[in-house]
Amino acid sequence: MNVSIKELPEYEVAYVRHVGSYLDTQKAWQQLLAWTNQHQLYPPNQQFIGISLDDTSITEEYECRYDACVTIPHSFVKEHDSEIQFRILPGGLYGMFHFYDTVDKLGIFYQSIFGQWFPNSEYEPDERECLEFCMNNPFEDPEGKAKVDLYVPIRARD
Secondary structure (H helix, E strand, C coil): CCEEEEEECCEEEEEEEEECCHHHCHHHHHHHHHHHHHHCCCCCCCCEEEEECCCCCCCCHHHCEEEEEEECCCCCCCCCCCCCEEEEECCEEEEEEEEEECHHHHHHHHHHHHHHHHHHCCEEECCCCCEEEECCCCCCCCCCCEEEEEEEEEEECC
16 A cells, blocks of 8 residues: 655635535535635635544444535635534644545545554554545546545554
8 A cells, every 4th residue: 555654734624514424425515616616716726625524333324424625725714604614624744545446435445544554554543534635526537536635644653
C-alpha cells in the first residue's frame, strides 16, 4: 500500500451534514455545491473534503454521520444559514493514500488501511478525523469512479 506522510495545515470549512448510509451522501453534496456556486467557491482555490464520522462496524447504517465540506478563505464572511455550518479541521500529521475506484469500495479501503497498513507501520491512528479530499466528481468520471486523496491522522507509535 503506497502512503505518503504529510503535514496538513488546519482548514476552515463550510459543510452540510448527512445522517444515514455513506452511499447516500449525494444530497448533502448537492446542497453544498449549490451554496458554493452562490459564493463562487471553486477549485483550485478551494478543496472539497468528505468526512465519515462513524465506524460502520459499530454504528448502525441509518445513524452514520457524514460531512460534505468545502474549504473557505480566511477573508470569507460567514452568513448563518440553516443548511450550512462552519468548523475548523485540525492540522497535523497524516498518512495520505490514493484511492481510485467506485465509492462502494471506499469502506474496504479503510479496512485495509486500519487492518493491514497500521499494524505493519511505525504509526498508530490519531483521534482526529480522516479527511477524504475529493479530486473528481464520480458522476462525471468515464468509469464512474471516485478519485480521493485519503488523509488518515497518524502519530508515532509509542
